[in-house]
Amino acid sequence: MKTKTIFFALGILALILSACASATQPDIAMPMNNNDAPMMTVTPGSMMAENPEAAHMMEPITAPNVQPATESTGGHPLEFREENGIKIFDLTTKAVQWEILDGVTVTAYTYNGTVPGPMIRVTEGDLVRIIVKNELPDPTTIHWHGVEVPNAMDGVPGVTQDPIQPGETFTYEFTAKPAGSFMYHSHFEGDVQVGAGLYAPFIIDSKEPEANPPAVDKVLMISEVRMTDGQTYAAMPMGGMEPNYFTINGKSFPATETITVKKGDLVRLRLMGIGQFIHPMHLHGMPFKITATDGHPVPEAAQLTKDTISVAPGERYNIEFIATETGQWMLHCHILHHTTNDNVEPGGLMLMINVVE
Template identity: 40%
Template sequence: MFSRRQFIGAGAALAGATVWSKTSAMGLPEAPIMEEAATQPPLMPTAGPDYNPVVTLNGWSLPFRMNNGVKEFHLVAEPVEREMADGMTAYLWGYNGQSPGPTIECVEGDRVRIFVSNKLPEHTTVHWHGLILPNGMDGVAGLTQPPIPSGKTFVYEFDAVKSGTFMYHPHGDEMVQMAMGMMGFFVIHPKDPTFMPVDRDFVFLLSSYDIDPGSYLPKVMEMTDFNMWTINSRIFPDVAPLIVAKDDRVRVRVGNLTMTNHPIHMHGYDFEVTCTDGGWVRSEARWPEVTIDIPVGAMRAYEFDAVHPGDWALHCHKSHHTMNAMGHDVPTFIGADKTNVARKIRAVQPEYMPMGTKGMADMAEMSMPIPDNTIPMMAGWGQFGSLEMGGMFTVVKVREGLEAGDYEDPGDYENPPGTVAYEWTGSLPDAASAPASSAHGSALPSKPKRQMMPGGGTHSGM
């Protein structure tokens, strides 16, 4: 088994006939395995039509080989260990060593052949979510195909007839297999490279899990009470940032395979939704947004021109979705005086720390023991202190002077002098002070006099 990084280290192109010397008649294409949860460089095309490849946050794109004009890929459905964050690993099911699986990229008009080998303990299928293809390739167990038994390999083959952003996931024992992390992106680039061009193109999937602190397996029967809200099965502060050069045209493609919708909000910019999993949005049908709701089982792509340098937050706007290991049965202690009860508890547990009487922000700064294989509810540090975030949160880092293809983290943004919010240590300026007389109403227009009307009524006069 090879990791994609090992391929790069060996100088391989990771695409096209130079990667594999075998043909389908001689055996299956190789099935590269990714061993880490770091964002890998975009997979540049070396065969077929040219395109600008995508960057998968904390993920990678699956290499292919050319065989008589057909692009051949090899997916392996298997149990995986996914590092959700430093100090937390989940035992999931995925593809080619990771969850989500690798992004599959091709070009509109390509003929693709995808070998799917099943190393799970039960049967599976792959449904190509949103793609237009023959019915027998749609991947619904029992309806359009027999399921793929454990230990067997099936072949899917179809033409990429429509460009856009799509997903793949099982359609056999779907409740369990998707809850265990089986999903991935499928990107079909336009045949015309001048159609909808961008300089940087990012993709990630939203997924959620219920994993008790100290345990490793998600609860597959959970429907609503999740505690790990993830971007590509990573949780902040270990979600990779989106690195962007100033003045780049940027596309962000977001897919949602959780059990609820997610309003994805990006700071510092307005943007236009340019694509759904149903197709490209005509220019006259777009409108500006700063938050786009991603429905369950859907994808949205939005675009913006990166004209504002800085470190701009990108996150789900459901506040519990930017928390980690969030318990939902915690009482509210805001305003409570816990002095006496804390003293009594410390008599038997000296390290007890009362929390929540002034809010929960102090949890992000306290250092306390936590169970194995979990992560604090709030985490992440910036140049000004604790970010008090987790879960579905990351940062778009826009910088001047980045070269095309440079995705290295540039560090914290250096704000120009005078552009950072600051503490006022003097009295309020006169312009911001309300006139003293206004407290008594004398600075306001005088009220009209109330006059008696015939019959006992009143009216207002000046």
């Protein structure tokens, strides 16, 4: 009994002493300013153990024997052959080393070795066959985003088809409709594979020639990627996976294309949000009209005149303007962190429109 009482008294004394100490000493556990705050960073891959379901999202993009890309730009029209009135396109999914910027090369999953993949451009009503050979280390499928395909061609793994396994080939076939600006992209682990580069434009021209065709007609696919310690990650809006590079057609400024047009030209830009973030794209100098949304034409009386258009993931906007003013005009995202390369400005989602006499 006596021993217990002594220990109890000593315990009370210790509590009193520690309370006094904390009252008289500065609270060294609290940072004095932001610079002293402990760095809270999340390393990609660190959440894998906590959530095995998320493991595929957090792993770097890798493949055996990844070679440098043989092309330096993507999104160019894909050649096709015709058999019995069917336009036949060949796509191969494969990993390459893709330069997004001088000195910055990512490991990309691609269609035919470029980011974006090659543009499929056909006319409304065309019968189209696309033969896909999967040379990735992972299964894949293709979804024809916005194109009105038969259900069995929709590319949703486990729903409309089995995934195309590594080494396998799958054939998609459908009638191209309606006319408009569309995309094709992976639908297998899309959060990883699309961010890794498996996306491309799919343009369906209308049967009737345009009354007022633009002098310049460009597709601009907007995306993001994360590079950490030489490893590539598919960027996504979650802790540790935010992008630090932002790309237009697979390139970050100043590696983005400069679009040169003549004064008086009608210019059409087909903005496509294929990444996982919203990008309010702002054009300097000249307002534009929104002439199509998600591939569908906007009646002239309903065409908004704007200088900034938010392009959300999956959306497409055709914008058109007459290049009335000469000079170097910038098109850029107005979330200004998105105009940086690994936090250094300028970079990312910027490109120049050079209007000449």
